[in-house]
Amino acid sequence: MKRFISFMIYGIIALGVLGLLSRLFNDPIGFFRNILIIAIVAGIIYMIYTGLTKGKPVKKEQQAFRKAARQSKKRLKSRTSKKDNVASFSAAKSSKKIKVRKKTDSHLTVIEGKKNKKKNRASF
Template sequence: MLNRSLSYIIYGIIALGIFGLFAKVVNDPVGFLRNIIVMIVIAGAIFFIYRMITKDKSGNAGQRAFKKAARKSKKKTKSKSNVTSFSKSTNSTKKNRIRKKSDIQLTVIEGKKNKKKNRALF
């Protein structure tokens, strides 16, 4: 019973809001557009200030480190390809014996290895 009356109240508020919006558009369309533009400008200013405040250096540092590692890896693979192309032209017999190392760079992520699991939670 309480749930049904609460839904009627919510539907009534939504209906009054739609009616008021329609009345505002019919009576004063320029004022309505002005209010919408002001709301958009204020929301944009708040969003811009929020982005400036929450812009942290640590997130950019991680991205910077990733880009640096990617450049280093690219240089490393480029130098390997130059060396292997030179060695292929000079020594074709050694080509079969030398194995090409994988270009995949793996990173070890440290975890909590020494922490015991609490079996009571399972």
């Protein structure tokens, strides 16, 4: 069934291309006129759509979100530029010989407590 549907779709596309080519060779001026009319109608619809969507009032929450997004982008750009400078500095520094530090053992002390003394259950 899927194979039949795919052949059918390919056949419709092939007939469409054949029709366009025959129209282009038989009446090129009419073909380009139709293409121009379609483009003009699509442009008008697009302009109407953008005019209607831009005219909507923006809520205060959306304005605050956009402002915060712009500020975070600025911060991100400044951080990346600082990191690039630090990275180039660290790359230059890493070319020098690096001293290896030994880890020192941590000196921990054990505090003796009253481990063996039984707890008074009545106080709980």
